[in-house]
Amino acid sequence: MNVETIDTPALGDRSYLVHDGAVALVVDPQRDIDRVEELAARLGVRITHVAETHVHNDYLTGGLELARRHAAEYLVAAAEDVAYQRRPISPGESLAVGSMTVTAVATPGHTEHHLAYVVTHEGRQAVFSGGSLLFGSVGRTDLVAPDRTASLTRAQYRSARDLADRVDADASLHPTHGFGSFCSSGPATGAHGSTVGEQRTANHALTDHDEQHFVDTLIANLTAYPSYYAHMAPLNRRGPGAPDLTVPRPLRPEAVQDLLDAGGWVVDLRSRVAFAAGHVQGTVSVEYGDSFTTYLGWTLPWGEPITLVGEADDVRAAIRDLSRIGVERPGVGRTDGLPTTGYRRAGWADLAARPDRPVLLDVRRADEHRAGHLTGAANIPLHDLVRRIGEVPPGEVWVHCASGYRAGIAASLLHRAGREVVHVDDEWDRAADHGLS
Known part of the structure; x- marks a missing residue:
């Protein structure tokens, strides 16, 4: 055997x-x-x-x-x-x-x-x-x-x-x-x-x-x-049938912009570092990797169409991954030539160096937040953020999670909604090393 x-x-x-x-x-x-x-x-x-x-x-x-x-x-x-x-x-x-x-x-x-x-x-x-x-x-x-x-x-x-x-x-x-x-x-x-x-x-x-x-x-x-x-x-x-793993012909940039203007979900598969440095306004960052399927499926509204943008290999792999949870035949698009924007990334050292405490948003699960959090941090788990984004306190938002991955998705959602955002791309366990509590 x-x-x-x-x-x-x-x-x-x-x-x-x-x-x-x-x-x-x-x-x-x-x-x-x-x-x-x-x-x-x-x-x-x-x-x-x-x-x-x-x-x-x-x-x-x-x-x-x-x-x-x-x-x-x-x-x-x-x-x-x-x-x-x-x-x-x-x-x-x-x-x-x-x-x-x-x-x-x-x-x-x-x-x-x-x-x-x-x-x-x-x-x-x-x-x-x-x-x-x-x-x-x-x-x-x-x-x-x-x-x-x-x-x-x-x-x-x-x-x-x-x-x-x-x-x-x-x-x-x-x-x-x-x-x-x-x-x-x-x-x-x-x-x-x-x-x-x-x-x-x-x-x-x-x-x-x-x-x-x-x-x-x-x-x-x-x-x-x-x-x-x-x-x-x-x-x-x-009884699910066979998935369609075909990579569709990419939409032209103008068509992608039309989707964004209509409030559609366009998902950028690049690293969260590259996304923060420059992306098309309205796109959402879900960095391709082992956590991609779970957090995309958990965060974005179920059943609404999505369009993927990114490197060809990542797009092909993402289509396969999403088929496993019933996200069927996502679109694919190009964004070359469209105007870009971005937002800051920071670490705990940057937060500790500030003379004041900005708006902090913790997007970890509620049980993670209960186990330990920064004083004054609001907690809206990433999977609730689309529904509860109006609850985020006003002002520039510094958003964090346990590793930076979920915070990257959350930062992009906030930026999509027109908020000023700083992505805290750092490990939660390092916060205390900088005297943060």
Whole structure:
């Protein structure tokens, strides 16, 4: 048995292809399935089964389309209400995938009908735990419904322990979430790999023997999650098709200006440093990188058209990334020749050198602000800023976050709205080094 990992660092998730040298099972594939198909072709294995551990809340699945293309059985929990044909699988059910045996295990908690899959081959076990048992923690339990969080947290605790008890200590563990995904909770880590035995000594779901303490602690530490999550499960229940990853013909600069004049969302993918130095008025800075998808999807109004401007490679990659959260066929534009503007970037040393305290806007999450903030700083989390931009106090605004990334997006939104802004592009942990409190 060989397990191949397909990382999606932009969303903090992993998909898996497990094979016996001839046939393969794919677990929790992302929507851009060409990555899976290229891997299978390179390995010379045939995809005969595709499995979902749960109906995902943080991305659109490629499972249905992958199964269709390869005439593979699509394993989805029998209890799930979905709008497409699949191979319903129930807890305790086993099936053969080539010379491997795949057994479904009930692991409710992250979602109500969550399944884990235990794959056995020649005396070895591999556990595909989805959003149940993660490295160091478990999947969050507040994504189904607020009134179900407590009961699902109890279920998650019991599921994780039951799953660990069912398999050997040396069984390798392969979660879908926990690598920066907001679907994880508590002290989840992004470790390269782990075993169930290691988790028995390191995972708080397995080391905390007081269920109520675990429940209280997990719920108390749940933080805000991206607003686009609300759209993922309904779309996954309907069954997403293949994404269109075609890069469209770029709009001419005049057409981009028309979009801006009409209040459209034009997203500049360049670095926040380059954007601050010079950009077309009205554009929004969302620097392309691992955080791009999450914060664009969380910050800009869902469903409104967007147009991307930037280097060709970044545009191509951004179109792929956005397809994973259902942002379909964004436009592409050119801005050459259009007049530019800019704003200041500063560090904590610049703020400390001022004789007065300017308007400070902290765009970190509310829990981050509560944990420590500068005296007098207003807190409007980045994901609320478009809706609450009128609440920002008057005057020149110095905007900060934890690293400068979110503050760069926020500064561009404020500048778009006509505000004088200074982007504090510095690490939050360094503020105290400059005597700021």
